Amino acid sequence: MHTQIMQAHNKQAMTGLTLAALGVVYGDIGTSPLYTLRECFTGHGMATTPDNIFGILSLIFWSLIFVVSIKYVVFVLRADNHGEGGIMALMALARHYVTHSARWKVVLLGLFGASLFYGDAIITPAMSVLSAAEGLEVLSPSMQPYVMPIAITVLVGLFALQRFGTASVGMLFGPVMLAWFSILGLLGILQIVQAPGILAAVNPWYAYNFVVHHGIGAYLTLGSVVLALTGAEALYADMGHFGKAPIRRAWYGLVLPALVLNYFGQGALLMLKPETIKNPFFLLAPQWALLPLIILATLATVIASQAVISGAYSLTRQAIQLGYSPRMEISHTSENEIGQIYLPFVNWALLVAVLVVVVIFKSSDNLASAYGIAVTGTMLITTLLFFVVARVNWRWPLPLALGITIFFGIIDTAFFSANLLKLFSGGWLPLVLGMVIFMLMTTWKQGRKLLFDRLREQALPLDSFIENLESYPPTRVQGTAVFLTSTLHGVPHALLHNLKHNKVLHERIVLMTIRTEDVPYISDESRLEVVQLSPSFWRVVARYGFKEDPSVLNVLALCEAEKLAFELMDTSFFLSRETIISTERPGMARWRERLFVWMSKNALRATDFFQIPTNRVVELGAQVEL
Incomplete structure (x- = not known):
């Protein structure tokens, strides 16, 4: 009886997770039918002949099978970093095991893939919401002037609500997307029964015949076929929130069948009425159902946008923790879900960028030219990093790892290169957005390394310094002084400045270093390392995962178990606040040094980022020449 209850409970939990995954993971790929088939024809002047309809449908179907169903759902979901997925998690997993000489190549690949994701996070809300609002033109051509204002209003509202978090509205995502996919499948079935012969397009011969007969035209069409795959990367990125099983169940159980039925239904409609190519998705619906469908499509596109916005927050936090971005304000919007965060700077920067894109491109037709490069670039990089993990981490035989990589690499390269033709x-x-963000990330990482090198040059050896102070102590005062330092060897500059200017030393000195590891989470048992260096000096090393928020107060609480107790009102925290000056010394280009100085000035203060009580902090300035 107990076993049956447990099985029922597990089944109920799995159903709940599957529904939640349906809402968060599949919003982007689920709204692709709004524009994909239309763009395949209108974007390249392809005639709506039966051969072309069958060929393009076959390309879409087999792309969904090879890229999403096999590459991502079967293979890439296996490459989890302690349960977490996404391009940064994959990069951290891959670089952890490769040789030092190959590490920088893995890092550059991962960073560029992450940079392209931000481009996707800007284009997806603009493209999706515009596509849904354009359904009003089908309802009545006189509504055309209102499409852009409505899209802008929806987008501003979406970003304005971000600060409240997705915890409350998140429960609606699953049921809404369940209704959306059910309607997708139903609309497709209703049209397929009128032209059942369209189902023959599952035969790959039609895709092959289309490519052979159209040559460069077919190659150009691939740039639009890939629109059916947008959002596939979210399967992997959101693995940490839901797990592999719910994501796979949702894809095979509902999402894939609903998408295929809808695409084939649009194909059947085009076979019967080629003139419906102007908007085959909305013209699937009878006139009376058009307005409810537009409203449901708008909700679905908002959910699709929410998924990439949340992904941008998560990716930025990972970049901060791994040392590729300045510190920023991070707010937790849910008491229960650790992954639900809000970054004000990222949110408003995305909104401004999205609105600029909407105003410049004006319609989803124009935006389709920009959509695809970011997605396919990230897909190709994921394939390359997967090879590293399969070969180095899992020890797969070279023929197996190479064979899988070459197969999917050819598909990804074909899609990416076809989208490159839309460059101008x-x-x-x-690409411009990705390269700007890539430059910012690498500048910050290189600048921090250069700063640490300069500080290390000026640092005194720690061992001899402690030995000298213990032998010839200055005036000691009551209490504990905690000095935050990034190095384990040199004397912290704040300690030197305090001793130099105040001529006193606290009776207990703690040198605290907070490090970020290449794993998403660290258990409390493995988080802390406490070493007594002398009668009055202690070293504390705290380790955090790249999906965790470091907290000095949390570290102090854990220290009690290591026989190092703190009385907060008797403890002072000393931080060094560097004033960075760009110079002609070898290091980085002067313009990058100036950029790094600007980024440093605008970074969140260490006091706020590490959650240190502000009334217990002493900041001591230091001037550093790069």
């Missing part, structure tokens, strides 16, 4: 008609946008 809008494809430049995600």
Whole structure:
């Protein structure tokens, strides 16, 4: 009886997770039918002949099978970093095991893939919401002037609500997307029964015949076929929130069948009425159902946008923890879900970028030219990093790892190169965005390394310094002084400045270093390392995962178990606040040094980021020349 109850409970929990995954993970790929088939024809002047309809449908179907169903759902979901997924988690997993000489190549690949994701996070809300609002033109052509204002209003409202978190509205995501996918499948079935012969498009011969007969035209069409795959990366990125099983169940059980039925239903409609190519998705619905469908489509696109916005928050936090971004304010919007966070700077920067994109491109047709490069670039990088993990981490035989990588690499390269041909008609946008963010990330990482090198040059050896102070102590005062330091060897500059200017030393000195590891989470048992260096000096090393928020107060609480107790009102925290000056010394280019100085000035203060009580902090300035 107990076993049956447990099985029922587990089944109920799995159903709940599957529904939640349906809402969060599949919003982007689930709204692709709004524009994909239309763009395949209108974007390249392809005639709506039966051969072309069958060929393009076959390309879409087999792309969904090979790229999503096999590559991501079967293979890439296996590459979890302690349960977490996404391009940064994959990069951290891959670089952890490769040789030092190959590590920088893995890092550069991962960083560029992450940078392209931000381009996707800007284009997806603009493309999706515009596509849904354009359904009003089908309802009545006189509504055309209102499409852009409505899209802008929806987008501003979406970003304005972010600070309240997705905890409350998140429960609606699953049921809404369940209704959305059910309607997708139903609309497709209703049209397929009128032209059942369209189902023959599952035969890959039609895709092959289309490519052979159209040559460069078919190659160009791949740039639009890939729109059916947008959001596939979310399967992997959101694995940590739901787990592999719910994501796989939702894909095979509902999402894939609903998408295929809808695409084939649009194909059947085009076979009967080729003129419906102007908007085959909304023209699937009878006139009376058009307005409810537009409302449901708008809700679905908002959910799709929410998924990439949340992904941008998560990716930024990972970049901060791994040392590729300045510290920023991070707010937790849920008491129960650790992954639900809000970054004000990222939120408003995304909104401004999205609105600029909407105003510049004006319609989803124009935006389709920009959409695809970011997605396919990230897909190709994921394939390359997967090879590293399969070969180095899992020890797969070279023929197996190489064979899988080459197969999926050819598909990804075909899609990516086809989208590159759209470079001058809008494809430049995600590439420019990606390259700017890549430059910012690498500048911050290199600048921090250069700063630490300069500080290390000036640092005194720690061992001899402690030995000298214990032998010839200065005036000691009551209490504990905690000095935050990034190095384990040199004397912290704040300690030197305090001793130099105040001529006193606290009776107990704690040198605290907070490190971020290449794993998402660290258990409390493995978090802390406490070493007594002398009668009055202690070293504390705290380790955090790249999906955790470091907290000095949490570290102090854990220290009690290591026989190092703290009385907070008797403890002072000393931080060094560097004033960085760009110089002609070898290091980085002067413009990058100036950029790094600007980023440093605008970074969140260490006091706030490490959650240190502000009334117990003493900041001591230091001037550092790069």
